[in-house]
Amino acid sequence: MPSTTLAAPATAQQATATPAAAPQAMANPGPLGLAAFALTTFVLSLFNSGLISNMALSAVVLPLALFYGGLAQFVAGILEFRRGNTFGTTAFVSYGAFWMSFAGYVKFVVPTLPADQAHVATGWFLVAWFIFTAYMSIAAMKLDVAHRVLFASLALTFLFLALGDLAQSTALTHTGGFLGLFTAGVAWYISFAVVAKETWGREVAPLG
DSSP: OOOOOOOOOOOHHHHHOOOOOOOOOOOOOHHHHHHHHHHHHHHHHHHHTTSSOOGGGGGGHHHIIIIIIIIIHHHHHHHHHHTTOHHHHHHHHHHHHHHHHHHHIIIIIGGGSOTTTHHHHHHHHHHHHHHHHHHHHHHGGGSOHHHHHHHHHHHHHHHHHHHHHHHTOHHHHHHHHHHHHHHHHHHHHHHHHHHHHHHHSSOSSOOO
C-alpha cells in the first residue's frame, strides 16, 4: 500500500536559504604602491644626485608626484586599510600625501618664498619627513630584510636632502640623491618580488 505519510512542508527559512557566497579575494595593492613610490623617487633623484644637471627639466617630476607617486600610492594605502594592514595604510597614504604636497609646494609655494630663505622651508619640510620615516623604520624591523633596507635608506635620503638644503651643501644634496636612487631600486625590487610571486604562484625574488 502506498504510504500516506506527507513530508513536512519546508519552513520559509529553509526554502529561501542559499549557500553563503565566498568572500571575494582582494588584490594586493602593495606592488602598486611600491612601484608608484619607486618610479617617482627615481626620477626626482636623478636631479638631486646631479646626474641630470639641467634643473629646468625637473618639472617632469611634478605630474608624476601628483598622479603616480601621489594619487596611485594614496589609493594603494586606502586598499591596504580595507585589508586590515596598519603598516601599509600608514606608509602608502602618508607617502602618497607627501608626493602630492611636494607637487603643490614646488608649484605654488616656492615661487612665493623669499629667494634667499626658500631653502630653509624646504629643509624643515624634509626634516619632518625624516622624523616620520625614522619611526616607520623602527616599525619595519618586524618585516622582512628588504623592507628594513627600504625604510632605513629612505630615512637617510630624507636626512641628507634636508641637511643639504639647510646647509646649502651641494655635496650633501647629491649624496641624498644617490641614496634616493638606491631607495627607488629597493622599492622596485620589492614590488617586482611581490607581484611576480602572486602572478607565478611561487617565490621568484627573495625578500629575506
